[in-house]
Amino acid sequence: MATHAEHLEHHGPPAPHYSSRITPGVLGMFLFIASEIMLFGSFFTAYFFVRVVNGTPWPTPPYHLPVYVAFINTCILVTSSFTVHWSLQSIKRGNVWGLRAGLLLTFLMGLSFLITQAIEYSRIGFNTSNGAFATIFFCLTGLHGAHVFVGLSILAFMTIRAFRGHFSAEDHHGVEIGGIYWHFVDVMWIVVYLTVYIL
Amino acid sequence: MRNPLRSEAEAFRFLIAVIVGALVIVGAAAVNMWLGVAAAIAAVLGILWWLKDEPVPGAGDSPPRLASETPPGTHRALVVANETVGGQALQEALGRLAQPATELLVVAPALASPVRHWVSDTDGARAKAERRLQTSVAELEATGFTVRGEIGDGDPLVAIEDALRTFGADEIVISTHPEGKSHWLEQDLIGKARARFAVPITHVVVDLAAEKTEVSKA
Numbered sequence: 001m002a003t004h005a006e007h008l009e010h011h012g013p014p015a016p017h018y019s020s021r022i023t024p025g026v027l028g029m030f031l032f033i034a035s036e037i038m039l040f041g042s043f044f045t046a047y048f049f050v051r052v053v054n055g056t057p058w059p060t061p062p063y064h065l066p067v068y069v070a071f072i073n074t075c076i077l078v079t080s081s082f083t084v085h086w087s088l089q090s091i092k093r094g095n096v097w098g099l100r101a102g103l104l105l106t107f108l109m110g111l112s113f114l115i116t117q118a119i120e121y122s123r124i125g126f127n128t129s130n131g132a133f134a135t136i137f138f139c140l141t142g143l144h145g146a147h148v149f150v151g152l153s154i155l156a157f158m159t160i161r162a163f164r165g166h167f168s169a170e171d172h173h174g175v176e177i178g179g180i181y182w183h184f185v186d187v188m189w190i191v192v193y194l195t196v197y198i199l
Numbered sequence: 200m201r202n203p204l205r206s207e208a209e210a211f212r213f214l215i216a217v218i219v220g221a222l223v224i225v226g227a228a229a230v231n232m233w234l235g236v237a238a239a240i241a242a243v244l245g246i247l248w249w250l251k252d253e254p255v256p257g258a259g260d261s262p263p264r265l266a267s268e269t270p271p272g273t274h275r276a277l278v279v280a281n282e283t284v285g286g287q288a289l290q291e292a293l294g295r296l297a298q299p300a301t302e303l304l305v306v307a308p309a310l311a312s313p314v315r316h317w318v319s320d321t322d323g324a325r326a327k328a329e330r331r332l333q334t335s336v337a338e339l340e341a342t343g344f345t346v347r348g349e350i351g352d353g354d355p356l357v358a359i360e361d362a363l364r365t366f367g368a369d370e371i372v373i374s375t376h377p378e379g380k381s382h383w384l385e386q387d388l389i390g391k392a393r394a395r396f397a398v399p400i401t402h403v404v405v406d407l408a409a410e411k412t413e414v415s416k417a
Contacts, residue, residue: 183214
């Protein structure tokens with residue numbers, strides 16, 4: 001069993017060996033998902049205890065949640081996922097202007113979402129000190145808002161890079177990763193909107 | 200399992216699935232609260248079923264058989280043993296199997312309980328394996344072998360694979376307790392190792408209780 005010709009000719013460090021047969025990229029993404037599930041999970045656990053276990057009225061009178069404004073915001077965010085998907089499809093076909101337009105639209109829609117949420121906070125009529133309902137509301141929507149802010153920062157860099165011509169049909173990994181994060185933020189908002197505003 | 204964040208396209212499809220699930224839940228909840236709960240359960244199960252679907256070609260295939268390489272003029276044996284690493288039967292078997300100037304790498308998998316493994320509390324298991332390994336390596340060196348010892352992964356198959364990557368071996372010797380006392384035999388370690396590694400494998404059974412009895416009789 002001693003075959004050694006190639007063994008002797010090899011120079012440099014040995015090839016990476018992954019015992020678990022999970023590539024680092026996939027493992028990193030799983031760890032990221034796990035950490036986000038734990039983060040949002042802890043806030044949703046608090047929501048569950050306040051609303052279901054303690055039976056706190058949701059929303060606690062006399063407060064009201066701006067369901068329709070949030071619905072418009074939801075539509076904006078969902079649409080922004082379509083535009084980021086369009087931008088990636090464009091650059092895959094070598095359409096640089098499609099990429100630029102898609103990313104710019106996505107950034108503007110994300111910004112609109114965040115500004116609308118800030119206006120909603122300022123006019124909602126309660127703050128974090130107005131009981132458990134208000135605290136959980138601000139924690140869940142604020143945590144998501146923080147994710148949108150991070151996503152917007154990533155989108156800003158992606159857009160600047162797109163206008164500087166950093167991406168091509170062959171090289172667009174930066175758009176792919178940012179797009180994945182933006183879809184994740186969108187998925188989390190749908191869960192937050194459903195549980196906090198609708199149900 | 201499908202990874203919804205593997206690519207932007209996968210993430211986009213996952214988003215669409217979540218939107219559809221949310222619409223179903225809202226629609227059902229508008230009719231009746233319990234229908235909404237049922238729809239939520241159905242939507243979550245549906246998305247889990249979708250995630251379970253395996254879209255990556257070849258990802259479910261068993262790993263390829265791993266061969267090993269040794270430098271010319273050397274004979275190397277990889278010895279895998281844990282509690283039986285200091286057993287007399289193993290020492291005798293190695294004496295019979297090994298050729299002159301054989302190099303040995305003794306790997307002792309650090310066996311921790313599943314709970315300790317998952318919380319990464321394996322220091323105790325590693326320390327115990329290390330003590331057994333030191334004793335065993337010293338005894339084998341005294342018999343004239345060139346021996347090196349290593350603590351391996353808790354999964355003996357992974358420990359063997361790791362060792363073969365850095366120590367090309369001409370043969371593998373796996374030492375276990377007798378049938379009925381050995382977790383490794385219960386898990387068919389020998390069969391799995393023969394299927395996975397293209398290296399001759401020798402199975403040595405070490406009955407520590409019988410050896411202790413013999414020593415006490417002597």
